[in-house]
Amino acid sequence: MRSINSIAHKIEVISVAIGKAGSLILPLLILTILINVIMRYVFNIGLVELEEVQWHLNAIVVMSCLAYTYQADEHIRVDILHSRFSPKRRAWVEILGILFLLFPYVILVSWHAWGIASYSWSLREGSPMPSGLPARYIIKGVMALGLSLLALQGVAILLRNVAFLIQPSSVSAPSTSVNKGTFHE
Secondary structure, eight states, X not given: OHHHHHHHHHHHHHHHHHHHHHHTTHHHHHHHHHHXXXXXXXXXXXXXXXXXXXXXXXXXHHHHHHHHHHHTTOSOOOHHHHTTSOHHHHHHHHHHHIIIIIHHHHHHHHHHHHHHXXXXXXXXXXXXXXXXXXXXXXXXXXXXXXXXXXXXXXXXXXXXXXXXXXXXXXSOOSSOSSSTTOOOO
């Protein structure tokens, strides 16, 4: 059980570090939105570059925080049913959800995202707008990385739930309101 928990912990450390780093971009995103709104509605000046920076920063924040949100158990879930389940039933629901919902979706989408990012990189794709940002392939790579990290976090949560089912005393019950969001290093 220690090796399973150790692997899960290492994945979670990565998810938390990347999520916290991504969240540091939020003040810059807010400032960019504020400047964009003031420029557009006060001075009647629209800058394509500023709009694209806003979208790129938003993509970085969202993609870097996906796995962190899942790790902290702050994602959307049907808690009406989930909270009434026993810890073992919650673990089974989580395992089945990961295997039949999360993995098929995230693996398929990240597989295509890597292909799109690779193709974009080969073209050295930039913005189609004349004054837009160059290197659009970087943000497409960030999207592929974020989805891949979400899949990896799914592996960590799957491992923790399997470990709980095999030996409940080796790990606290996963996905409970008691330990919700407790791993914040």
